[in-house]
Amino acid sequence: xxxxRDESVDTIQRELTAFARRAxxxxxxxxxxxxLVSYTLLAHIDAQQGCRAxxxxxxxxxxxxxxxxQVATLEKLGLVERRPDPADHRVQxxxxxxxxxxxxxxxQASRRAAYQERLADWSTxxxxxxxxxxxxxxxxA
Amino acid sequence: xxxxRDESVDTIQRELTAFARRAxxxxxxxxxxxxLVSYTLLAHIDAQQGCRAxxxxxxxxxxxxxxxxQVATLEKLGLVERRPDPADHRVQxxxxxxxxxxxxxxxQASRRAAYQERLADWSTxxxxxxxxxxxxxxxxA
DNA sequence: TCCTTACCGTTGTACTATACAACTGAATGT
DNA sequence: ACATTCAGTTGTATAGTACAACGGTAAGGA
Numbered sequence: 001x002x003x004x005r006d007e008s009v010d011t012i013q014r015e016l017t018a019f020a021r022r023a024x025x026x027x028x029x030x031x032x033x034x035x036l037v038s039y040t041l042l043a044h045i046d047a048q049q050g051c052r053a054x055x056x057x058x059x060x061x062x063x064x065x066x067x068x069x070q071v072a073t074l075e076k077l078g079l080v081e082r083r084p085d086p087a088d089h090r091v092q093x094x095x096x097x098x099x100x101x102x103x104x105x106x107x108q109a110s111r112r113a114a115y116q117e118r119l120a121d122w123s124t125x126x127x128x129x130x131x132x133x134x135x136x137x138x139x140x141a
Numbered sequence: 142x143x144x145x146r147d148e149s150v151d152t153i154q155r156e157l158t159a160f161a162r163r164a165x166x167x168x169x170x171x172x173x174x175x176x177l178v179s180y181t182l183l184a185h186i187d188a189q190q191g192c193r194a195x196x197x198x199x200x201x202x203x204x205x206x207x208x209x210x211q212v213a214t215l216e217k218l219g220l221v222e223r224r225p226d227p228a229d230h231r232v233q234x235x236x237x238x239x240x241x242x243x244x245x246x247x248x249q250a251s252r253r254a255a256y257q258e259r260l261a262d263w264s265t266x267x268x269x270x271x272x273x274x275x276x277x278x279x280x281x282a
Numbered sequence: 283t284c285c286t287t288a289c290c291g292t293t294g295t296a297c298t299a300t301a302c303a304a305c306t307g308a309a310t311g312t
Numbered sequence: 313a314c315a316t317t318c319a320g321t322t323g324t325a326t327a328g329t330a331c332a333a334c335g336g337t338a339a340g341g342a
Binding site (some may be wrong): 035062063065068069073088089091 | 327328329330331332336337338
């Protein structure tokens, strides 16, 4: 341990990137019924209690056309519904459907179980600090 | 802070996943000349001082056909060369070319600068601990 | 009020990344 | 020797993504 500053930053870069590159395959193995892409969009819609396509694009750094198509897919699958915003007719407020909520719950259960297992031998303090670091890192965009 | 165990695990899952979903776009902005995919493969080849396609597939959880095509692209770009393994004629040992090393250096410089800036106000201790957590997490696959 | 500008979303198009299956060729182990 | 396992390629299909052009709605002046 006790690495230099630069070395730590390089490690953080390398490990975060490696994780990112494995995320798709990991998700596919964990929950084949909902791809990582669908999962993340649905999860954000749910967590926000309804959000716009533009919000999704901003949150995940995606083009709005990409989000438009992904949302269309989710709608076709019956997982998401669009509600008109009475205050602004340009906006569609996205909400999970009943089926969407169920799919999300099941997927999150798989993911939660996998993470729980993988982090089983971590102390509560380490988990808490790791979570805080991640929030701090992601928050500094 | 002082969240419960389950809450911390959920946070870790959520934040890591959000990072993963943003990684592609972030990389494209940071270094348009080398996509995240090319970068990661080249970086691993370089870090290992020569490795096989199979090793790349295992490290990033990719199908060997995917790696085969990516390596072909890197070779066509003149960034990677294949050397026969004298001990096993099935194996091609991959190495960065001179141009590959240069491209990697330049890309890593961009990335390093971005991460340095983003982590500028972190204490050395926090960086060290965050790096250690990431290694521990990724190592527990 | 009208016009310009900004914003939200869709569609056309093209390309990249990926997986799975079938295959070739080379090593390994009965 | 023969079956099996291993490394890599190729055919094929699909998902995810960006960019550009567009239509419709809202907002802010002149």
